[in-house]
Amino acid sequence: MTTYYELTGFQRDLLEAIAGVDDEPYGLALYLDERYADPINHSRLYQNLDQLAELDLITRDELDARTNVYTLTDAGRQELQQQADTLASLCERPRPVVGGDQQ
Template sequence: MTTYHELTGFQRDLLEAIAAVDDDPYGLALKDYLDERYADPINHSRLYQNLDQLVDKGLINRDELDTRTNVYTLTDAGTQLLQRQAETLAGLCDQPRPVADGGVQ
């Protein structure tokens, strides 16, 4: 089973993009979503190579939307991976934060 930290940052961002994009999360919609968040435009080759890798890892499904377009959706494993990460981050936000003098804020 693939863990969240075994993925590249870009692959993690792709999983989040697939979960976030309304309607059909097809390649160009995912690219547009990420282009709004990245300083440099996303290269098509990089996008589709990483989508293929996520399919191979069993984290996303690739289905034909029409003869030229594929749509990408999270598998149960992909959804669980994102949920575990979200729970981890939420738990970290609830913990008291250390302060410079060694105490707790």
């Protein structure tokens, strides 16, 4: 099974985008456009979506002849949840004071 850390940064962003807009087929492009300064190459986008589908992290369904809808699988949702839990626990840790007066 693929872990979150084995994915590329772009693939991680895709999982987050799909989780955030899973009921809006056109929302994926809008979400990514807001996150990246340069336009997303369609070839790069669809190659990465295909890889995530092959890893069983997302499913792809046809909305119509020209539009696909992507949703997280249970495995994809679990990977995002584990990452969210890890980040939340890191934020709860006390932070050391660096460079302050030591008395």
